[in-house]
Amino acid sequence: xxSLMKGTAILTIGLxxxxxxxxxxxxxxxxxxxxDNIALYNYAYIPYNIMLSIAIAGLPIAVSKFxxxxxxxxxxxxxxxxxxxxxxxxTLTGIxxxxxxxxxxxxxxxxxxxxxxxxxxxxxxxxxxxxVSYALIVVPFMSLIRGYLQGYGHYLPTSVSQLVEQIxxxxxxxxxxxxxxxxxxxxxxxxxxxxxxxxxxxxxxxLLTLFYYWKKLRPEIKAVQVVAPREQRLPYSDMYxxxxxxxxxxxxxxxxxxxxxxxxxxxxxxxxxxxxxxxxIYDLYFTMLNLLTQKIVMIPVVLATGFSMAIIPTVTKFxxxxxxxQVHSAMDKTYQVLLFITVPAAIGISILxxxxxxxxxxxxxxxxxVLSHYAPLAIFFALFSVTAAMLQGVNYQKxxxxxxxxxxxxxTILNTPLIHxxxxxxxxxATALGYGATITIxxxxxxxVTDYNATVVLRRILxxxxxxxxMALAVWITHIVLTAIxxxxxxxxxxxxxxxxxxxxxxxxxxxxxxxGLAQLLLGDKFTKIxxxxxxxx
Numbered sequence: 270x271x272s273l274m275k276g277t278a279i280l281t282i283g284l285x286x287x288x289x290x291x292x293x294x295x296x297x298x299x300x301x302x303x304x305d306n307i308a309l310y311n312y313a314y315i316p317y318n319i320m321l322s323i324a325i326a327g328l329p330i331a332v333s334k335f336x337x338x339x340x341x342x343x344x345x346x347x348x349x350x351x352x353x354x355x356x357x358x359x360t361l362t363g364i365x366x367x368x369x370x371x372x373x374x375x376x377x378x379x380x381x382x383x384x385x386x387x388x389x390x391x392x393x394x395x396x397x398x399x400x401v402s403y404a405l406i407v408v409p410f411m412s413l414i415r416g417y418l419q420g421y422g423h424y425l426p427t428s429v430s431q432l433v434e435q436i437x438x439x440x441x442x443x444x445x446x447x448x449x450x451x452x453x454x455x456x457x458x459x460x461x462x463x464x465x466x467x468x469x470x471x472x473x474x475x476l477l478t479l480f481y482y483w484k485k486l487r488p489e490i491k492a493v494q495v496v497a498p499r500e501q502r503l504p505y506s507d508m509y510x511x512x513x514x515x516x517x518x519x520x521x522x523x524x525x526x527x528x529x530x531x532x533x534x535x536x537x538x539x540x541x542x543x544x545x546x547x548x549x550i551y552d553l554y555f556t557m558l559n560l561l562t563q564k565i566v567m568i569p570v571v572l573a574t575g576f577s578m579a580i581i582p583t584v585t586k587f588x589x590x591x592x593x594x595q596v597h598s599a600m601d602k603t604y605q606v607l608l609f610i611t612v613p614a615a616i617g618i619s620i621l622x623x624x625x626x627x628x629x630x631x632x633x634x635x636x637x638x639v640l641s642h643y644a645p646l647a648i649f650f651a652l653f654s655v656t657a658a659m660l661q662g663v664n665y666q667k668x669x670x671x672x673x674x675x676x677x678x679x680x681t682i683l684n685t686p687l688i689h690x691x692x693x694x695x696x697x698x699a700t701a702l703g704y705g706a707t708i709t710i711x712x713x714x715x716x717x718v719t720d721y722n723a724t725v726v727l728r729r730i731l732x733x734x735x736x737x738x739x740m741a742l743a744v745w746i747t748h749i750v751l752t753a754i755x756x757x758x759x760x761x762x763x764x765x766x767x768x769x770x771x772x773x774x775x776x777x778x779x780x781x782x783x784x785x786g787l788a789q790l791l792l793g794d795k796f797t798k799i800x801x802x803x804x805x806x807x
Contacts, residue, residue: 287435288571294439295564296629298464301446304631306457308552309389311560312381313397313465315534316373318527320366320405331516332413336420339503347503351512352417354505359409366409370402383538388552393458397465404468407476414479421490426482430475438471518666521673522657525707526650528673529700530559532680537696540688554635554693562640565625566647569614570654584662588719596663596719603655604726605733606791611651613737613778619644620744621770627763642697649704656711668714676707732787740778747773 299307332355336348378394415427442464449460537558538551584603587595618625622641626633657669680703687695715721747770757763782788 287431289568290432290435290439292564292567292571294443295560297443298446299561299630301443301450302457302460302464304553304633305388306461307560308556309393309397309458310461310464311556312378312389312394312534313401314560315527315530316370316377316398317401317404317465317468319524319531320370320402331512331519332416333419334515335508335512336417337422340420344503347508348417348420350503350505351508352413355413356410359413360406363406363409366405367402370405371399374398374402380535381538383542383548383551387538387548397462400462401465401468403466404472407469407472411472411476411479414476414483418479418482418486421486423482423486426479426486430478430482433478434471434475436471437474438467441470442467518661518669521670522654522661525653525657525673525676528677529680529703532677532684533559533696533700536681536684537688540685540695541692543685544689544692546692550635554639557633557636557639558643558693558696561630561636562626562643565629565640566615566618566644567650569611569618570647570650584659588663593719597721600659600715600719600721601725602791603659604723605729607651607655608648608730608733609782609787609791611648612733613740613774615644615647616737616741617744617771617774618647620741620748621767624748624757624763624767624770627757628760628767632758632763639693639697642694646697646701646704649701649708652708653704653711656708656715659715660711663715663718665714665718668710672707672710672714675710676703676705679703679706729787732785736778736782736785736787739781740774743777744770744774 295307298310302310332351335351339345339347374395375391377398378391381394382389382391411430415430418426445463445467446460449455449463450457533555537555541551541554542548584596584599587593587599619641622644623632623637626636626640630636657673660666660669680699683702684696684699687699689695691698712723716723748766751757751766751769755762757766779788
């Protein structure tokens with residue numbers, strides 16, 4: 270058991286670091302290619318993310334569950350046959366996905382580019398989508414190998430290969446863009462084409478890492494494999510039916526954010542045009558909405574869901590045992606930990622939007638406005654991830670798909686009319702309403718299935734809101750005083766002000782929540798030790 274827990278911990282750390290790198294690389298990349306050009310990268314980023322989610326989000330987990338199940342039953346041959354036929358199938362799938370994305374690149378670009386006055390042409394958008402599509406040749410096959418090795422209890426190959434893939438991609442992306450722009454005096458469009466191709470190079474790095482582990486672990490795996498007689502073999506139709514059953518709900522959860530962004534990709538520019546907004550700013554607004562501000566907002570979401578998702582296996586365990594009292598206790602703590610971290614972080618980002626956007630990108634009134642209004646969505650993103658995971662934990666995966674489809678339908682119906690009324694804020698509101706519909710359904714189903722009473726959580730949410738208001742006032746007053754002394758007209762000052770204000774907010778929020786006993790209740794003794802070391806409490 271200890272080796273399994275160790276492997277799971279390594280996998281979690283690797284995935285967390287990979288996600289974090291995937292968020293922060295955009296800041297130096299923005300500095301290299303500039304605000305006016307990064308929108309082109311974003312147009313390829315969304316369809317690529319969807320394809321990547323399909324390949325990565327479901328397959329490793331599905332294959333891992335399948336192999337682990339049949340190994341436990343003594344049928345080691347089932348996993349061998351799956352990886353043998355799956356290798357060919359996933360290679361073909363990758364090639365088909367590559368061809369499909371290339372064929373769809375120009376039609377998709379025609380939908381995205383609504384006016385000749387926009388910053389980019391249809392051809393440029395189509396080219397960047399085609400350049401990123403090369404990664405799809407490698408990723409499905411790589412995902413199969415990751416899942417297969419996980420099925421034998423080897424989590425390290427997945428963790429290390431994902432981390433290597435991300436590091437190689439980012440180094441190639443940033444290094445290539447820098448060389449094209451600053452060394453070879455090339456244009457930023459060429460640099461962006463080069464940068465999206467980095468996804469393919471990163472995938473090769475991940476694949477080579479997996480081959481290293483495959484070679485190392487193959488003797489151990491072959492030692493337990495026995496080729497089953499033909500009449501005892503699991504039919505391929507049953508095999509792949511089971512794989513799809515495992516993977517589809519996971520794929521939907523992984524695709525959630527990207528599908529909401531896809532709706533913006535297909536409707537945003539045309540809705541802005543119908544509102545009479547100048548075509549010159551479509552691309553910039555869209556990129557601020559779905560790339561630049563989103564990267565900042567997702568940082569606390571990753572941290573918060575990391576804390577709360579650790580409690581999810583407990584929900585699964587107690588539900589399987591029929592211990593609903595413990596299920597309710599675990600759900601209470603999950604919701605509270607999530608909101609305790611995410612709510613103040615989201616409001617803090619909203620208040621400090623000007624300094625944060627200035628430091629990470631450049632000073633921009635437009636960017637400040639979008640980030641300030643977009644930041645509260647962090648709460649919705651985190652709640653969606655956790656409620657969807659809980660539904661999977663209690664084996665109600667179909668409702669995850671249903672609720673997400675309702676949310677996407679809500680976003681699709683409301684996006685264009687709300688953009689007509691409110692410009693970019695309309696797209697933000699449509700996203701909030703879409704996620705709100707999904708989360709409401711998830712919580713309602715969880716309540717019905719587990720007979721859950723949210724009275725305790727609602728009281729704690731009210732307390733968290735009051736604490737956040739106090740914190741927000743402290744941060745706001747501190748920021749007013751600092752800017753009155755000297756405006757944050759440089760990146761260094763913007764960073765300094767953001768750190769000081771965030772520190773003041775953390776002290777107020779942490780100290781008051783500690784005095785009320787909330788912090789110790791949710792975060793345990795570790796928070797008490799940290800608070801005492803920082804001399805926030807006695």
